[in-house]
Structures are given as structure tokens and as C-alpha cells.
Amino acid sequence: MTDHGIESLKNHQYISLATFRRNGEAVKTPLWFEIENGIIYAYTEAGSGKTKRIRNNPNVEIAPCTMKGAIIGEVLHAHAVVGGPEMASMVHGILKKKYTWKMWVVSTMGAIPAALRLRKPKGDEFLKITLVAPQPS
DSSP states (O other), X not given: OOTHHHHTTTTOSEEEEEEEOXXXXXXXXXXXXXXXXXXXXXXXXXXXXXXXXXXHOOEEEEEEEOTTOOBOSOOEEEEEEEEOGGGXXXXXXXXXXXXXXXXXXXXXXXXXHHHTTSSOOOOEEEEEEEEOOOOOO
């Protein structure tokens, strides 16, 4: 697949990640992301529904979107893999370059409930997303 699809995402802050339930129903979530060497990286809370769905079915759809998830561009077919702690440093590093102070705010706000013992910290899981050619219907 060409980088045309990747290029269409570069100037956006969010992607909508559509993962699929076992019954085929799509569940869309807006995510921060960054592109490094033609691969899209993102992170999410460990044990989230999206990571469970990706482990069951790695076929996903992504599209540029608003902070609230409204699609604002072409939907692209992709394959997602959930990575663990070995990806943490690299993914956090590239996201910090793009989102700078916003990453600090989100990290700090996420740590407050754990510090107050309102919930156990779950940690992060990392997504590695590669574009694929759409399958003919």
C-alpha cells in the first residue's frame, strides 16, 4: 500500500479507531497517535475493551477525527497489534514530541485517582497499527 493513506493523517491530532466485536459491530474510539517510519502508534489503558477486541480480531479501521470522534476524512483499513511494556519508552517518546504539554496533563490526571486510591493503576498498552489494502467485497 502506498503512503498516501498515511499522509492523509499527518496533520491531524486524533484518529478514530474502529475495532470490532465478535458479532461484527464496530466500536469507534478517538485516540492520540503518531506516525513513525510508516507505522501508526498509540496507547490506551491496559485491559481496555479496544485491546481485548484487537486481540480477538486485529482488523481495524482508522480515520482522522475530532476530539469527540466525528470522522473528518477517509476511512482506512488497517491491522493492529497490542504491544506491551517493551514499546513503552518508544511510544511515549514519539507521542510526547507531538502532544508536548498535553501528554503531561493526561499522565498527571490519570495518576491522581491511583494516588488517592480511588482505583488501581492499570498501566498502559501500546498499539502498533499498519495500513492494509482494502479487501474486495
